[in-house]
Amino acid sequence: MTYIPASDMEVLLSTTEIANRVCELGQQISTDYHGQSVVLIGVLKGAAMFLSDLARSIEADATFDFVAVSSYGKGSRSSGAVKLIKDIDNPIEGKHVILVEDILDTGLTLSFLRKLMLQHHPQSLKIATCLDKPERRKVEIEADYVGFKIPNHFVIGYGMDYAEHYRNVRDIRLMPAEGAP
Numbered sequence: 001m002t003y004i005p006a007s008d009m010e011v012l013l014s015t016t017e018i019a020n021r022v023c024e025l026g027q028q029i030s031t032d033y034h035g036q037s038v039v040l041i042g043v044l045k046g047a048a049m050f051l052s053d054l055a056r057s058i059e060a061d062a063t064f065d066f067v068a069v070s071s072y073g074k075g076s077r078s079s080g081a082v083k084l085i086k087d088i089d090n091p092i093e094g095k096h097v098i099l100v101e102d103i104l105d106t107g108l109t110l111s112f113l114r115k116l117m118l119q120h121h122p123q124s125l126k127i128a129t130c131l132d133k134p135e136r137r138k139v140e141i142e143a144d145y146v147g148f149k150i151p152n153h154f155v156i157g158y159g160m161d162y163a164e165h166y167r168n169v170r171d172i173r174l175m176p177a178e179g180a181p
């Protein structure tokens with residue numbers, strides 16, 4: 001790929017906007033899980049930054065786990081089938097679980113993971129996503145906690161990649177059409 005510097009890309013969401021919204025979500029989760037323990041399950045690798053910030057905004061007792069699913073093609077937009085690459089390390093039976101994802105796009109990844117997690121019989125299962133692109137949905141699924149609803153445009157930064165690059169960009173930027181998958 002021809003590497004386009006992130007500094008040449010338009011900012012969609014600034015670090016301040018992200019931090020403020022993540023803080024609000026954390027407060028909401030703290031209220032919803034007051035006095036309870038919650039397992040945050042991050043979807044690698046995209047959700048790493050969001051989980052890290054969200055977890056630190058949550059006052060309830062929280063533990064972490066991570067899953068990884070296969071992504072298809074270098075552009076990393078899921079093509080249909082989803083495969084589990086890494087499962088959870090600890091049992092979640094009887095626990096309150098929140099699946100933490102970077103983007104809810106077609107919905108295929110999260111509906112696959114939700115079904116999989118429900119087989120472990122958690123006490124409750126919710127979904128937190130940093131971004132939601134409702135226009136692209138192929139299967140019916142909604143997140144319980146949404147950072148931002150965004151239009152159908154490929155974005156990078158704050159954990160999100162294009163061909164594994166740009167995950168370390170601090171804000172969320174629009175990938176120019178010539179580089180987007």
Ligand code: IMP
Binds near residue numbers: 046078162
């Ligand atoms: P889906 O909901 O199964 O279509 O897939 C969601 C996954 O696709 C996310 O976890 C991302 O890895 C990837 N994805 C979707 N849209 C974008 C984007 O705009 N930028 C980066 N990754 C994206």
Ligand code: MG
Binds near residue numbers: 043045047102
């Ligand atoms: Mg992802």
